[in-house]
Amino acid sequence: MSTIFSKIIRGEAPADIVYQDDRVTCFRDINPAAPVHILIVPNKEIATANDLDDEDESLAGYLLLTARRLAREAGIDESGYRLIINCNRDGGQVVDHLHLHLIGGRPMGPMVVRV
Ligand code: 5GP
Numbered sequence: 001m002s003t004i005f006s007k008i009i010r011g012e013a014p015a016d017i018v019y020q021d022d023r024v025t026c027f028r029d030i031n032p033a034a035p036v037h038i039l040i041v042p043n044k045e046i047a048t049a050n051d052l053d054d055e056d057e058s059l060a061g062y063l064l065l066t067a068r069r070l071a072r073e074a075g076i077d078e079s080g081y082r083l084i085i086n087c088n089r090d091g092g093q094v095v096d097h098l099h100l101h102l103i104g105g106r107p108m109g110p111m112v113v114r115v
Helices: 004-009 054-073
Strands: 017-020 024-028 036-042 081-084 100-104
Touching: 004 024, 004 036, 017 054, 024 054, 036 054, 054 081, 054 100
Parallel strands: none
Antiparallel strands: 017 024, 024 036, 036 100, 081 100
């Protein structure tokens, strides 16, 4: 299921990486929705939130803690931000490699569009 994100993680495709370690790679979204828009991506190839295993419990928590730290470093922890995980078609997932969006730097507006 390799996607462009695996290439970015391996350094085989360019990206504006803000943080990387042995578990996670974080880089700026190529089409940002707000002044701060960082993708927090597990290095492990997990396609969607549906594909998280019980053994990924620690990794899932680490994604959240990494988002918290990057929000603080971006200076948006006090003003606020939104964390989003899209899953499959109705969730609007485009890249089939699990990722957490950290979005902030402006008011985010309604949580979802009401139709
Ligand atoms: P999704 O809709 O799957 O939750 O979000 C995928 C995100 O990945 C989109 O916001 C899109 O702009 C971003 N994206 C897609 N391809 C690339 C890429 O090659 N580089 C970077 N930095 N972001 C990408």
